[in-house]
Amino acid sequence: MSSTQEDIIWTIKINKRMDEAVQKVLYQLGYKSKAEFTREAIREFLIRRKLFSLLGGDVFIPRSFELTPENALNALIAQLEKLPSDVLKEEVETARIEVEKELLDDG
């Protein structure tokens, strides 16, 4: 990877055991360099943190459900229709901007 004026070089001191562990991961997962692995690992960590701030935690897809999709749909609609449509639109707009800022803005 060539450097640009916007790039910053990190120098990180790590112990031998960590270095060995990273070398093992590079070998097993096919990363081209420690820098590539570190960048990806940090990025993954940040996405997890950002997901936490958006949704209050990691997202888990439930394995079993209490309601049929039909009943769940009716239950969700019953809640949403308590709010005026302009509120729904406003919240959609705000949520989309928040998700964009957290997940698609890498600075």
Next chain:
Amino acid sequence: MDKRKKNAIKSVIFDCNVWITDFLKKESELRNKITNNKYQVILTSYMVVEILRVLKRLSIRLSISYTELETHFWEICSFNYIKTDFKEPFTESLISEVRCIPEFKIIAKILDLEVKDVPYLVATFQHTAILVSNDLRSLIDKRNLIEKNLGIKIQTTTEFLASFK
């Protein structure tokens, strides 16, 4: 060949606004058209995060538990016409989807779009789907340019419904 084409399942992607205000409502014409015709609604991990974030915000407005709304959403995803384009663990799928931020930014810049629209365009392209959006300011405003460059068809909910008549 024509008969096969006629019976083929078509894919559609709804933007978050369409999901919340047109699909998740009582007596939804959009839902009726989807269920009565051979359509599958594609959902990617990025789209799910947007919808869940809206539900989280709405749960605060309604003073109810977010978990309740989130669970209903996942239950709804088990309709056979909804195709989820992600796997467990969900976060891994999301990381794969949003790792191409530089590419997303380039696409947004070329087409003069907001970056948040790009995951929708990428998914629409990947699934050879129709994108339904009511975002007049961005996607709808730029749709001719998008169709010309990427071959992606974008319709408003009204236009999508009119196509069944």
